[in-house]
Amino acid sequence: xxxxxxxxxxxxxxxxxxxxxxxxxxxxxxxxxxxxxxxxxxxxxxxxxxxxxxxxxxxxxxxxxxxxxxxxxxxxxxxxxxxxxxxxxxxxxxxxxxxxxxxxxxxxxxxxxxxxxxxxxxxxxxxxxxxxxxxxxxxxxxxxxxxxxxxxxxxxxxxxxxxxxxxxxxxxxxxxxxxxxxxxxxxxxxxxxxxxxxxxxxxxxxxxxxxxxxxxxxxxxxxxxxxxxxxxxxxxxxxxxxxxxxxxxxxxxxxxxxxxxxxxxxxxxxxxxxxxxxxxxxxxxxxxxxxxxxxxxxxxxxxxxxxxx
Numbered sequence: 093x094x095x096x097x098x099x100x101x102x103x104x105x106x107x108x109x110x111x112x113x114x115x116x117x118x119x120x121x122x123x124x125x126x127x128x129x130x131x132x133x134x135x136x137x138x139x140x141x142x143x144x145x146x147x148x149x150x151x152x153x154x155x156x157x158x159x160x161x162x163x164x165x166x167x168x169x170x171x172x173x174x175x176x177x178x179x180x181x182x183x184x185x186x187x188x189x190x191x192x193x194x195x196x197x198x199x200x201x202x203x204x205x206x207x208x209x210x211x212x213x214x215x216x217x218x219x220x221x222x223x224x225x226x227x228x229x230x231x232x233x234x235x236x237x238x239x240x241x242x243x244x245x246x247x248x249x250x251x252x253x254x255x256x257x258x259x260x261x262x263x264x265x266x267x268x269x270x271x272x273x274x275x276x277x278x279x280x281x282x283x284x285x286x287x288x289x290x291x292x293x294x295x296x297x298x299x300x301x302x303x304x305x306x307x308x309x310x311x312x313x314x315x316x317x318x319x320x321x322x323x324x325x326x327x328x329x330x331x332x333x334x335x336x337x338x339x340x341x342x343x344x345x346x347x348x349x350x351x352x353x354x355x356x357x358x359x360x361x362x363x364x365x366x367x368x369x370x371x372x373x374x375x376x377x378x379x380x381x382x383x384x385x386x387x388x389x390x391x392x393x394x395x396x397x398x399x400x401x
Contacts, residue, residue: 116194130195
């Protein structure tokens with residue numbers, strides 16, 4: 093797929109809990125923009141507390157696109173996201189507004205700014221065989237195998253991310269080339285990059301914000317939200333969403349103590365934020381804007397605005 097047309101779009105990214113949503117609203121007001129969600133979890137209706145979805149007040153201040161467009165039982169693809177995002181860009185630009193992508197899903201960012209990587213089709217027999225190996229020896233065993241053939245991909249993929257590990261091994265077996273090398277085709281023949289800004293916080297500040305956010309989510313009824321969604325039936329993708337899967341494990345009896353599940357959410361979210369930063373390091377064009385613990389969203393947005401022509 094060719095690189096999508098982004099028509100003067102701007103991107104605001106960063107790890108979870110870095111303050112992207114509130115800064116994005118302030119920045120959109122400064123530049124006359126409308127926000128397009130760059131968050132794979134905010135697509136689903138009813139998954140509000142656990143995804144830190146923009147509030148009704150923020151959505152009243154600035155129009156938001158690609159939020160609440162799916163039922164939790166639905167599946168979704170990167171290609172569909174790109175198509176919907178490009179349609180939103182055209183709609184916003186046609187009204188003389190600025191498309192502002194806000195979120196932390198690096199795959200969506202890469203697919204929009206460089207095009208979708210087209211690898212070999214799925215080999216279900218191979219995937220079944222690799223899954224059987226993982227069931228017997230654990231996904232870190234396959235991750236070690238991946239490191240032997242594609243160390244760059246292994247650095248980017250978590251040892252427990254079995255789906256991506258299997259895909260990387262599949263691509264190598266089918267093509268004889270590392271997926272990290274093939275993905276370089278994304279960067280070929282590109283026009284000028286759209287502006288991409290990232291919110292940069294000190295690690296201790298970010299981790300404290302993550303812990304505080306999880307506590308706030310629980311006080312705002314996150315457990316009840318997950319219970320309702322679980323009772324109605326979640327699709328495979330939605331049920332694996334960060335924060336949701338830990339409470340689902342609690343509700344199903346796999347984790348008996350709620351406090352233990354909450355601490356697991358905090359730990360996994362901190363680890364996810366660390367992985368996000370690793371992924372974003374693959375985008376040298378990102379302009380990082382430092383944010384301190386006492387900085388307001390308005391102040392951070394103002395600093396970003398200074399970099400926009």
